Amino acid sequence: xxxxxxxxxxxxxxxxxxxxxxxxxxxxxxxxxxxxxxxxxxxxxxxxxxxxxxxxxxxxxxxxxxxxxxxxxxxxxxxxxxxxxxxxxxxxxxxxxxxxxxxxxxxxxxxxxxxxxxxxxxxxxxxxxxxxxxxxxxxxxxxxxxxxxxxxxxxxxxxxxxxxxxxxxxxxxxxxxxxxxxxxxxxxxxxxxxxxxxxxxxxxxxxxxxxxxxxxxxxxxxxxxxxxxxxxxxxxxxxxxxxxxxxxxxxxxxxxxxxxxxxxxxxxxxxxxxxxxxxxxxxxxxxxxxxxxxxxxxxxxxxxxxxxxxxxxxxxxxxxxxxxxxxxxxxxxxxxxxxxxxxxxxxxxxxxxxxxxxxxxxxxxxxxxxxxxxxxxxxxxxxxxxxxxxxxxxxxxxxxxxxxxxxxxxxxxxxxxxxxxxxxxxxxxxxxxxxxxxx
Amino acid sequence: xxxxxxxxxxxxxxxxxxxxxxxxxxxxxxxxxxxxxxxxxxxxxxxxxxxxxxxxxxxxxxxxxxxxxxxxxxxxxxxxxxxxxxxxxxxxxxxxxxxxxxxxxxxxxxxxxxxxxxxxxxxxxxxxxxxxxxxxxxxxxxxxxxxxxxxxxxxxxxxxxxxxxxxxxxxxxxxxxxxxxxxxxxxxxxxxxxxxxxxxxxxxxxxxxxxxxxxxxxxxxxxxxxxxxxxxxxxxxxxxxxxxxxxxxxxxxxxxxxxxxxxxxxxxxxxxxxxxxxxxxxxxxxxxxxxxxxxxxxxxxxxxxxxxxxxxxxxxxxxxxxxxxxxxxxxxxxxxxxxxxxxxxxxxxxxxxxxxxxxxxxxxxxxxxxxxxxxxxxxxxxxxxxxxxxxxxxxxxxxxxxxxxxxxxxxxxxxxxxxxxxxxxxxxxxxxxxxxxxx
Numbered sequence: 001x002x003x004x005x006x007x008x009x010x011x012x013x014x015x016x017x018x019x020x021x022x023x024x025x026x027x028x029x030x031x032x033x034x035x036x037x038x039x040x041x042x043x044x045x046x047x048x049x050x051x052x053x054x055x056x057x058x059x060x061x062x063x064x065x066x067x068x069x070x071x072x073x074x075x076x077x078x079x080x081x082x083x084x085x086x087x088x089x090x091x092x093x094x095x096x097x098x099x100x101x102x103x104x105x106x107x108x109x110x111x112x113x114x115x116x117x118x119x120x121x122x123x124x125x126x127x128x129x130x131x132x133x134x135x136x137x138x139x140x141x142x143x144x145x146x147x148x149x150x151x152x153x154x155x156x157x158x159x160x161x162x163x164x165x166x167x168x169x170x171x172x173x174x175x176x177x178x179x180x181x182x183x184x185x186x187x188x189x190x191x192x193x194x195x196x197x198x199x200x201x202x203x204x205x206x207x208x209x210x211x212x213x214x215x216x217x218x219x220x221x222x223x224x225x226x227x228x229x230x231x232x233x234x235x236x237x238x239x240x241x242x243x244x245x246x247x248x249x250x251x252x253x254x255x256x257x258x259x260x261x262x263x264x265x266x267x268x269x270x271x272x273x274x275x276x277x278x279x280x281x282x283x284x285x286x287x288x289x290x291x292x293x294x295x296x297x298x299x300x301x302x303x304x305x306x307x308x309x310x311x312x313x314x315x316x317x318x319x320x321x322x323x324x325x326x327x328x329x330x331x332x333x334x335x336x337x338x339x340x341x342x343x344x345x346x347x348x349x350x351x352x353x354x355x356x357x358x359x360x361x362x363x364x365x366x367x368x369x370x371x372x373x374x375x376x377x378x379x380x381x382x383x384x385x386x387x388x389x390x391x392x393x394x395x396x397x398x399x400x401x402x403x404x405x406x407x408x409x410x411x412x413x414x415x416x417x418x419x420x421x422x423x424x425x426x427x428x429x430x431x432x433x434x435x436x437x438x439x
Numbered sequence: 440x441x442x443x444x445x446x447x448x449x450x451x452x453x454x455x456x457x458x459x460x461x462x463x464x465x466x467x468x469x470x471x472x473x474x475x476x477x478x479x480x481x482x483x484x485x486x487x488x489x490x491x492x493x494x495x496x497x498x499x500x501x502x503x504x505x506x507x508x509x510x511x512x513x514x515x516x517x518x519x520x521x522x523x524x525x526x527x528x529x530x531x532x533x534x535x536x537x538x539x540x541x542x543x544x545x546x547x548x549x550x551x552x553x554x555x556x557x558x559x560x561x562x563x564x565x566x567x568x569x570x571x572x573x574x575x576x577x578x579x580x581x582x583x584x585x586x587x588x589x590x591x592x593x594x595x596x597x598x599x600x601x602x603x604x605x606x607x608x609x610x611x612x613x614x615x616x617x618x619x620x621x622x623x624x625x626x627x628x629x630x631x632x633x634x635x636x637x638x639x640x641x642x643x644x645x646x647x648x649x650x651x652x653x654x655x656x657x658x659x660x661x662x663x664x665x666x667x668x669x670x671x672x673x674x675x676x677x678x679x680x681x682x683x684x685x686x687x688x689x690x691x692x693x694x695x696x697x698x699x700x701x702x703x704x705x706x707x708x709x710x711x712x713x714x715x716x717x718x719x720x721x722x723x724x725x726x727x728x729x730x731x732x733x734x735x736x737x738x739x740x741x742x743x744x745x746x747x748x749x750x751x752x753x754x755x756x757x758x759x760x761x762x763x764x765x766x767x768x769x770x771x772x773x774x775x776x777x778x779x780x781x782x783x784x785x786x787x788x789x790x791x792x793x794x795x796x797x798x799x800x801x802x803x804x805x806x807x808x809x810x811x812x813x814x815x816x817x818x819x820x821x822x823x824x825x826x827x828x829x830x831x832x833x834x835x836x837x838x839x840x841x842x843x844x845x846x847x848x849x850x851x852x853x854x855x856x857x858x859x860x861x862x863x864x865x866x867x868x869x870x871x872x873x874x875x876x877x878x
Contacts, residue, residue, distance in 0.1 A: 007497045009539040009758050012523070015487035017536070019543050020550065027483050039816050041793035041823035041843075044462050048454035048569055049488070049555060053511075058446045066512075071559035072492075072505040072524065084451070085511065097456070100448040104458050106790060106840045108826060111459065116488060120510035130487055147826040319448050351545060354480035370705075377478050384480035387547060387584040401545045404480075 014121065014129030016338050021403070024349035026337055029163060030114065033134050033331065036159035037112035040151065042136050045111040047093040049118075053083045055096050058318035067120040086118040090135045091315070091328065098139055099319030108140035108148070114333075128334055137328030139315055144325045146259060149291040149311060150266035152329045156295065156307055157270055159331065166345070167298040168306065170274060172263060173281040175288050175310070176256025177243065181229050184250035185222050192216045197230050198282040201301065230280035236268060237261045239277040256290070263291060289313040293329050303339065307331040350403045355381045355438070356420070357399040358408040363389040368410040372418065375433040376408070383408075399423060406438075453560065453568030455777050460842070463788035465776055468602060469553065472573050472770065475598035476551035479590065481575050484550040486532035488557075492522045494535050497757035506559040525557040529574045530754070530767065537578055538758030547579035547587070553772075567773055576767030578754055583764045585698060588730040588750060589705035591768045595734065595746055596709055598770065605784070606737040607745065609713065611702060612720040613730050614749070615695030616682065620668050623689035624661050631655045636669050637721040640740070669719035675707060676700045678716040695729070702730060728752040732768050742778065746770040789842045794820045794877070795859070796838040797847040802828040807849040811857065814872040815847070822847075838862060845877075 011017070018026060034044075056066055067086040087093045090113045098105065114134045121127045136155065138148040153170050160168060178197070182190035196211040205227055212223035225246065232242045240261045243253075260277060267275050283292040288310035295307040309329030316324045340346045358373045360366050369385050376383040384404070386395045392409075399407050400423055408431070409419040420431040422439060450456070457465060473483075495505055506525040526532045529552045537548065553573045560566045575594060577587040592609050599607060617636070621629035635650040644666055651662035664685065671681045679700045682692075699716060706714050722731040727749035734746040748768030755763045779785045797812045799805050808824050815822040823843070825834045831848075838846050839862055847870070848858040859870040861878060 005757075006760060007493050007757055009494060009535045010491075011539070012487065012489060012491060015489055017486050019540060020482040020484060023483050023485060038792040038821050041791055041796075041821055043459040043791040044466050045459060046462060047456050048451065049557075050451060050454055050569060052449075052451060054446050055448060066510075067508045068511050069506045069525070069559070070509060072507050073559070086508070096448040100450070101458060106837070110791065110823075118488075120508070120512075130489060145826040147824070151824075318444075318446055321445060352480055352482040352549065353477040357480075382477050382480055384549075385586070385590075387586040398545070 013123040014127055016128065016131070016334060018341070019348075019351075021348040021351040022341060022346060024351070024353070025346055026333075028349065029333065029337065030132075030134075032162055033159050033333070034112070034114060036155060036162065037134075037136055039158075040110075040155050042110045042112040045094065045097060045113050046115060047087070047090075047097050047113070049086055049116070050084045051087050051093055051096060053085050055319070056085045056087065056092060059092070065119040065121065067118050088119050089117055090115055090133050090330070091137070094135070094137060094139075095316040095324075096319050098324060099316040099322075102320060102322065108138050108144065110136070110138045112136045128338070131332070131334030131338075134331040134333050135328060136330075137315075137326050139324050139326035142323050142325070144311070144327055146262050147266075148327050149259065150263045152309065152327060153263070153275055153293055154267060154270070156293075156329055156331065157267075157274055160295070160307075161274075164345075165297075165336065165340070166300075168295055169276050169298055170293060170295045170307075171276050171278040171281045172260070173277065173279055173283075173292050174256040174260040174263075174290055175282070175292055176252050176290055177260055177279065178229070178256075178282060180250045180253030180256050181243070181246075181248050182226065184248040184253050185225055187218060187222060187226075189216065193218070193226055194282045197226060197280060200230055200280050232277075232279040234277055235272055235275070237264045239264070239279070243279065259290060283308060283310055287312060291327065304335075305332070306336045352384075352402050352404065353382045354384045354399075354402065354404045356383045356406045356408050357395065357404045358383060358385045358410060359392055359395040360386050360389045361392055361409070361412070365389070365410055365412075372408060372410045372433050376436075379433075379436075396421070396423070408433075452562040453566055455567065455570070455773060457780070458787075458790075460787040460790040461780060461785060463790070463792070464785055465772075467788065468772065468776065469571075469573075471601050472598050472772070473551070473553060475594060475601065476573075476575055478597075479549075479594050481549045481551040484533065484536060484552050485554060486526070486529075486536050486552070488525055488555070489523045490526050490532055490535060492524050494758070495524045495526065495531060498531070504558045504560065506557050527558050528556055529554055529572050529769070530576070533574070533576060533578075534755040534763075535758055537763060538755040538761075541759060541761065547577050547583065549575070549577045551575045567777070570771070570773030570777075573770040573772050574767060575769075576754075576765050578763050578765035581762050581764070583750070583766055585701050586705075587766050588698065589702045591748065591766060592702075592714055592732055593706060593709070595732075595768055595770065596706075596713055599734070599746075600713075604736075604775065604779070605739075607734055608715050608737055609732060609734045609746075610715050610717040610720045611699070611730065611732055612716065612718055612722075613695040613699040613702075614721070614727050615691050615729055616699055616718065617668070617695075617721060619689045619692030619695050620682070620685075620687050621665065623687040623692050624664055626657060626661060626665075628655065632657070632665055633721045636665060636719060639669055639719050671716075671718040673716055674711050674714070676703045678703070678718070682718065698729060722747060722749055726751060730766065743774075744771070745775045791841050791843065792821045793823045793838075793841065793843045795822045795845045795847050796834065796841075796843045797822060797824045797849060798831055798834040799825045799828045800831055800848070800851070804828070804849055804851075811847060811849045811872050815875075818872075818875075835860070835862070847872075 065088050069084045116132050118130050121129050179190045182193045196208050200208050209223050212218040240257045281294050290311035292310035294305045311327040313325050315326040358369045360369045373383045373385045396407055407421045411418050417430050419428055421428040504527050508523045555571050557569050560568050618629045621632045635647050639647050648662050651657040679696045720733050729750035731749035733744045750766040752764050754765040797808045799808045812822045812824045835846050846860045850857050857870050860867040
């Protein structure tokens with residue numbers, strides 16, 4: 001309308017946003033996930049979006065993915081903000097939080113954290129640069145009971161089961177089993193093997209064998225045994241026997257198999273096949289030290305993990321001189337949700353939360369409409385009053401377009417009582433705002 | 440424990456974070472605010488934290504407060520991210536959202552948006568660089584009915600009344616009244632007067648008079664009339680008569696007084712004094728064009744506005760060639776909450792959401808404890824199982840330290856039934872997990 005320059009807005013690749021009818025579904029998911037976490041007694045924590053760079057880089061590994069902040073109008077030479085970066089996960093901020101507030105927390109400390117994280121990726125199809133993660137972690141001083149290794153996948157199972165997802169599987173393994181098995185084979189550098197086996201789903205048996213017998217320096221027999229271990233898979237503690245039958249032994253292997261057996265046994269009541277021990281799962285390099293988790297979609301395992309985690313020896317060692325082991329798992333909400341939206345698998349929810357639209361047939365009925373709406377709101381119904389006197393048909397059309405299920409007619413001057421119309425069925429009936437209930 | 444370097448974490452000025460027992464209160468507030476917004480039919484929208492800089496700077500005014508993003512490891516000459524900045528409010532992103540999704544929205548579009556925003560301020564005591572805003576706006580094509588000017592302060596009143604705040608007042612004014620009054624006085628540049636009167640609470644009558652009769656070029660009589668208008672204040676439509684008695688008239692003034700009268704009249708049922716017409720409120724320069732809002736704490740008006748907003752002629756004019764007027768209001772959640780926390784006025788909430796801790800008196804009772812907990816969770820109780828067999832006294836101590844109100848004893852082997860202990864009263868009684876209710 002004005003002559004000013006128009007900046008045509010365009011979506012920014014990697015920063016998803018939703019229309020209200022999709023956002024309402026995401027919000028329902030978030031409520032569901034939070035309720036699931038709280039049901040098990042996890043406490044909410046939020047940390048700033050920003051950390052000091054030396055905190056973010058204390059581990060050094062992920063430096064290439066960090067967004068740093070700069071004041072647009074900073075004075076020359078003013079670098080007060082140059083040391084700030086957006087967090088790229090919720091684990092580093094949580095570790096910093098626990099270290100910083102150590103004396104004010106009760107351990108074992110169980111927290112959930114549902115927040116956005118940022119990765120300074122190059123703009124690229126399907127790569128998110130801002131996304132929401134839903135993390136739960138348990139951290140304790142010196143020792144975290146194995147109880148929690150079993151509790152976390154149970155919580156995730158419960159949470160994911162309550163969402164309308166395509167079939168998924170939570171895969172479980174134990175890094176001690178892998179490392180102990182390789183040690184039992186007399187392999188000098190078990191981490192090199194873990195690193196190679198981690199690529200199994202991408203490069204296949206032959207590719208892994210090539211690395212193992214090549215750069216990793218294994219004999220053909222050793223490599224064959226490693227690949228045999230990676231093939232072990234099962235839904236119950238029989239996998240422990242399957243591993244034992246491979247005839248390798250070490251103290252660490254025994255310890256890992258005990259732990260894996262305990263976790264599988266604890267989850268035995270879950271629907272068969274929803275949790276699977278998969279000895280090929282390794283989850284990265286040197287972060288995890290025991291149980292590891294990785295959930296994937298059954299029909300699209302190549303999409304990668306939709307939730308992941310595991311046990312770590314010392315979460316906050318970079319920030320405090322205390323031994324603080326933990327176990328945690330993270331649901332990649334945006335990763336899951338955006339994929340389903342893109343595939344058209346998320347049915348649109350309601351475009352607004354309104355239960356009832358109270359119509360205003362004429363300007364002098366506005367007071368009555370407002371009083372009716374107030375009464376309905378007191379009783380917990382989300383209620384709108386149409387914003388002006390207008391033809392009732394136009395007001396019903398507004399309700400219909402917004403997906404508002406009920407239209408309310410305040411009493412008319414001729415003494416007719418309140419009436420409510422159910423837009424789904426078209427039925428209209430007398431109603432009392434003090435006692436009406438959704439049919 | 441390891442020899443590695445320890446990065447001692449320190450709080451970053453301007454980026455607040457809370458302990459779990461404070462966070463649980465903030466979360467309750469957020470739920471309350473959201474429910475209040477939804478009760479009136481406002482739909483949730485979230486936008487990315489990041490916008491293109493040309494979107495953020497389309498108005499030009501606030502450029503000094505923007506944080507821009509940079510990839511820590513960007514290649515030399517790679518400026519793909521150089522055009523991204525964190526949003527500094529929720530109004531600009533909402534305007535961009537409405538323009539971008541114009542064809543997919545139903546108007547009038549009523550949205551709420553509860554998100555963090557960032558200001559690239561210098562680190563400074565009491566200045567937030569990251570904080571949460573809770574915004575509601577109504578936007579429509581060509582015309583927004585006055586209904587909404589009255590509805591927004593009603594919603595804010597309802598929301599704030601449900602929070603444990605020190606006394607506050609929502610002040611209301613109308614820019615048309617100010618501008619129309621100044622025009623009626625024959626003042627050539629009404630905006631200069633608005634700008635001066637806006638400083639009234641800081642520099643007082645004499646300071647404002649000095650500006651008006653000096654740089655603004657008003658006569659002493661004109662300046663006196665402007666100051667008289669700024670003194671008009673009242674809780675009902677009598678303020679309209681008070682303004683009229685000043686003997687100034689213009690078409691715009693009449694229009695503004697009609698609007699102000701309508702809004703005050705619509706809010707007449709609210710507790711007297713909670714909404715006040717204050718003709719000294721101006722709210723900035725050229726953004727708002729009609730009704731304006733500003734809420735402050737009664738005992739600390741100098742702290743500035745705790746919520747603010749108003750009506751604008753054309754929200755998204757920078758982004759789309761449509762006339763999209765709107766009216767909106769924003770609650771400064773962090774501004775309010777952090778102040779009360781600092782003053783010790785926020786009582787600590789629960790450090791965890793757990794209702795019931797089920798104890799594990801001996802390892803062989805673990806199965807029974809887990810089954811009991813599952814039953815309680817099904818029934819909606821947030822339930823923890825103590826993570827290992829231990830002395831019951833130690834487990835009760837854990838519950839007590841975490842503020843868990845009930846401790847549950849699963850049935851013992853000797854056939855004794857379930858018992859539950861209320862830690863507040865010390866009472867212990869038989870209970871059935873299938874029927875127990877909080878006393």
